[in-house]
Structures are given as structure tokens and as C-alpha cells.
Amino acid sequence: MSLHPGSPVLVLEDGEDLGVDIVTPTSSGDLLNITPLVWIITIAVTIAFFVYEFFAHVRKPHEPTIGESARWSAFYIGLALLFGVGIGTVSGWTYGGEYFAGYLTEKALSIDNLFVFLIVMTGFAVPRIYQQKVLMIGIVIALIMRGGFIALGATLIENFSWIFYLFGALLLFLAYRQAFAHGESDPANGRFMRFVRRVLPVSDEYNGDRLTVQRDGKRFFTPMFLVIIAIGFVDLIFAVDSIPAIYGLTEEAYIVFTANAFALMGLRQLYFLIGGLLQRLVYLAQGLAVILAFIGVKLVMHALHVNELPFINGGEPLLWVPEIPIWFSLVFIGATIAVATIASLMKTRRDDKRTALETEAAAALPGSSDADSTVSSASSSDTGTTHTQKEHS
Numbered sequence: 098m099s100l101h102p103g104s105p106v107l108v109l110e111d112g113e114d115l116g117v118d119i120v121t122p123t124s125s126g127d128l129l130n131i132t133p134l135v136w137i138i139t140i141a142v143t144i145a146f147f148v149y150e151f152f153a154h155v156r157k158p159h160e161p162t163i164g165e166s167a168r169w170s171a172f173y174i175g176l177a178l179l180f181g182v183g184i185g186t187v188s189g190w191t192y193g194g195e196y197f198a199g200y201l202t203e204k205a206l207s208i209d210n211l212f213v214f215l216i217v218m219t220g221f222a223v224p225r226i227y228q229q230k231v232l233m234i235g236i237v238i239a240l241i242m243r244g245g246f247i248a249l250g251a252t253l254i255e256n257f258s259w260i261f262y263l264f265g266a267l268l269l270f271l272a273y274r275q276a277f278a279h280g281e282s283d284p285a286n287g288r289f290m291r292f293v294r295r296v297l298p299v300s301d302e303y304n305g306d307r308l309t310v311q312r313d314g315k316r317f318f319t320p321m322f323l324v325i326i327a328i329g330f331v332d333l334i335f336a337v338d339s340i341p342a343i344y345g346l347t348e349e350a351y352i353v354f355t356a357n358a359f360a361l362m363g364l365r366q367l368y369f370l371i372g373g374l375l376q377r378l379v380y381l382a383q384g385l386a387v388i389l390a391f392i393g394v395k396l397v398m399h400a401l402h403v404n405e406l407p408f409i410n411g412g413e414p415l416l417w418v419p420e421i422p423i424w425f426s427l428v429f430i431g432a433t434i435a436v437a438t439i440a441s442l443m444k445t446r447r448d449d450k451r452t453a454l455e456t457e458a459a460a461a462l463p464g465s466s467d468a469d470s471t472v473s474s475a476s477s478s479d480t481g482t483t484h485t486q487k488e489h490s
Contacts, residue, residue, distance in 0.1 A: 129188045129189075129192050129351070130188075131349075135351070139351070139355065139358075143240075147236075147237060147240075150233065150365070151233060154169075154365075155233045155365075158226040158230065158305075158306055159226055160225045160226050160229075160369070161366060163370065165366070166366040166367070166369040166370040167366075169363060169366040170363050170366045170367050170370050172363070173362045173363025173366070174363060176359070176362070177200055177360075180355065180359060181193055181196045181197050181200060184352070184355075192347075192349065192352060194424055194426075194427050195346055195349065195352050195423050196347070196352050196355065196356055197427055198347075198423060198426045199343045199347055199352060199353065199356035199357075200359055200360055201427070201430050201431055201434065202342055202346065202356075202388060202392070202430055203342075203356050203357050203360035205384070205385055205388065205430075206335065206338060206339050206342065206385065207361060207364050208371075208378075209335075209381055209382070209385055210239070210331070210332075211367065211368050212378075212381070213335075214231075214235060214328065214331070215368075217327045217328060218231060221323065221324045221327070223303075223320075223324055227303070227305075227306045228368075229365055229369070230306055231321070231324055231325065231328060232364070232365040232368055234325055234328065235325075235328035235329070235331075235332060236361050236364055236365060238328065238329045238332045239361055240357065240358060242329075242332050242336045243336050243339060243340060243357045244354065244357075245336075246336050246340040247350055247353050247354050247357070248350070250264075250340050250341070250344050250350075250353070251350040251353075254344065254348055258400070258403050258404070258405050259400065259405060259406050261399050261400035261403070262396075262397065262406075264341040264344060264345065264396050265345070265393045265394070265396030265397035265400060266393070267337075267341055267393075268338075268342060268345065268389045268392055268393030268396065269389075269390060269393040272386045272387070272389035272393060273386070273390075275382050275386040275389060276382060276383055276386035289327075289330055290326070290327055293323060293326055294323070297318050298315070298316070298318065299317060299318050299319070299320065299322075299323060300312070300317040300318070300319050300320070303319055303320055303321060304319050306321060307319055308321055308322040308325070309322065338389070339357065340353070341396075342388075342392050343356060344396075345395050345399075346392065346395075346423065346426055347423075377441060377442060377445040378437070378441045379441045380437045380438075380440050380444070381437055381438075381441065383437060384436065384437025384438075387433050387437075388430055388433050388434075391426075391429060391430075391433075392426075395421045395426065398418050398420065398421065399420060401414075401415045401418040402414055402415060402416065402420055
């Protein structure tokens with residue numbers, strides 16, 4: 098009887114398989130034994146949460162209050178932290194640290210995802226009472242797409258160690274794009290959505306939260322349907338960022354899935370809770386770029402440490418290349434998010450003060466009273482128009 102490297106089963110000499118799970122300890126001796134039953138229970142509970150969310154909060158169109166959003170956001174964040182403590186207590190804090198590092202990274206990327214959702218819904222002028230339904234559908238699509246990428250990533254990592262080079266290079270590219278090309282495009286009016294509009298018959302007005310409407314015997318898609326397509330396309334792009342990033346922190350598919358699921362839970366409530374704050378996180382893109390670049394470097398270093406490519410060191414691992422410990426990753430990611438958030442809020446506060454001082458200086462100039470009255474009337478007109486638009490949306 099022999100154990101094939103990387104195989105989850107014992108193989109007898111005559112070729113007969115024994116259905117025995119192999120649990121591989123980490124260097125610290127921690128064990129993570131995830132049976133098929135644990136997977137089934139986890140997926141079932143995740144689905145149950147989203148089904149409850151739909152019937153309890155989303156089915157009836159309404160705009161959530163701040164109190165409702167705050168309570169449910171706190172509940173889901175607390176649940177995620179409690180799950181991480183459970184992982185650490187049961188399976189060891191190596192895996193617990195991997196979960197928390199992954200959860201922090203995925204939560205930060207999900208907030209960035211929210212920012213793009215905001216751009217999409219603003220571009221399509223989605224009425225506020227229907228926005229949480231759009232968010233719910235977008236979050237479910239995101240979880241499904243990320244689940245597919247998780248399964249694909251786990252298969253690739255199990256069979257090809259060189260995939261870490263590819264993931265590392267991809268994350269370094271995405272970090273550059275995140276830092277220098279963030280927010281330059283409008284997903285609602287991009288080339289993909291222009292193509293969709295040319296192909297599908299689309300009505301000009303919303304019809305409640307319906308996706309299609311029939312007029313003069315012809316079926317039209319409503320703008321709500323276009324919003325769902327745009328959200329799904331955004332989710333696909335973010336899945337490409339998200340999954341390689343977390344695989345740079347852990348190789349355990351179960352931790353990858355649960356960190357993603359908990360990061361997405363409560364995202365709908367968080368959107369309404371910090372909707373105004375999203376516009377003030379001006380350095381979020383740069384903070385995420387630093388995190389993605391860090392994980393990219395970590396992946397490349399790990400790839401060199403387990404190298405099998407024949408044209409690098411003759412196919413032998415470079416054991417002198419250090420491995421970045423998970424505790425350092427967790428501290429680095431947490432510190433980067435904190436610095437990006439604090440720096441963003443400080444900058445927007447300085448900008449607000451500068452704007453106020455410039456307004457006061459302009460008001461103090463001689464002969465500014467007439468101009469002020471003109472500006473004031475124009476401002477009132479604009480404000481009225483804005484309020485009308487907000488009520489319409």
C-alpha cells in the first residue's frame with residue numbers, strides 16, 4: 098500500500114482505492130479536516146441566509162433605514178468574526194489567521210465592488226426602493242461566480258504548482274490597474290452595455306422591478322434587466338481580482354469559500370449604511386492596489402519556494418526564498434485598510450475646509466453681494482432640480 102503525493106486516497110498495490118480522507122497538518126501542526134458533510138452543511142446554510150434575506154427584506158420594495166442597515170451589518174460582521182474564532186479554536190490559529198486575512202481582503206474588495214455598483218445604479222438611475230433588489234441579485238451572482246473560480250483555482254493549484262507564478266503576475270497587473278486606472282470608465286455606458294442595447298429591444302422606462310414588459314404585442318426588456326447584466330459583468334471582473342488574491346493567503350478551498358461568503362453577506366445593508374461614505378474613500382483604490390501587490394509578491398515568492406519549472410533553477414525549489422507568515426499578512430492587510438481609510442477621511446475633510454474658506458473669501462470681496470445673490474438663486478434652482486431628480490430616482 099502506498100500514498101500518492103497530492104492524492105486524497107490511499108492506493109493498494111493491486112490498484113484498489115480505499116476511501117480514506119487524508120488530513121495534512123501545517124508546519125505548526127494545525128489540522129483542517131473538511132468532510133463532504135461539512136461542505137454540504139456550509140453551502141446549505143449560506144443558501145438559507147440568502148433565501149431569508151430575499152423573503153424578509155428584499156421581496157417587498159423599500160429603502161432600508163439606517164437603523165435596519167446598521168443592525169444587520171453588525172450581525173453579519175459579528176457572525177463572520179465568530180466563525181473565524183471557531184476555525185482558529187477547532188483547527189488551529191494558522192488556519193484561523195488565514196481566514197481572517199482572507200476575510201479582510203475580500204471585505205475590502207467587496208466594498209470596492211459596492212462603489213462600482215453605485216456607479217452602475219447611478220448611471221441607470223435605478224429608483225432607490227429597487228436598489229436593494231439589484232444588490233441582492235448582484236451579490237448572489239458574485240457568490241456563484243466566485244464559487245466557480247474557487248473550484249477552478251483549487252483544481253489548478255492541486256495539479257500545477259506553477260499556477261502561483263501566473264496568479265502572482267496577474268495580481269501585480271491588477272494592482273497597477275487598480276492604482277492608476279480606477280474609476281475611468283462608466284460600466285453603464287461601456288462597450289459591453291452598448292453592444293447589449295444594440296442586440297436587445299429595451300424600453301426607455303422602468304416598470305416597477307420587472308425585467309420585461311409587453312407593449313403592442315412585442316416583448317421589451319426594461320432598464321432593470323440591463324442593470325442586472327451590468328452588475329453580472331462587474332461581478333465577473335471582480336471575481337478575477339478576488340480569487341487569486343485570497344489563494345495567495347491560503348490554499349484551503351473551504352477557507353476561500355467561507356471568507357468570500359461572509360464578505361458578501363451583509364454587503365447589501367452596508368451599501369445603504371455607508372453609501373455617502375463610499376464617495377469619501379478617495380484612497381480606497383490605492384489601498385487595494387497595495388494589498389493586491391503585496392499578495393502578488395507573496396505568491397511569486399511561494400512559487401519560487403515550491404518551484405518545478407525546468408528553466409528556473411533546473412526545476413528545483415529555491416528553498417532560500419522566504420515564505421511570508423500569515424500573521425504578517427494579516428497585520429499588513431489590516432494596517433493598509435486602516436491607513437487608506439484614515440487618509441481618505443483626512444483628505445476629504447481638508448478639501449471641505451478649503452472649499453468653505455474659498456467660499457468665505459469670495460463672499461468678502463468688494464461687490465460680491467450682487468454676484469452672491471445671483472449664485473444663490475442659481476444654486477437654489479440647481480438644488481431644486483437635484484431634489485426633483487432624487488425624488489424621481
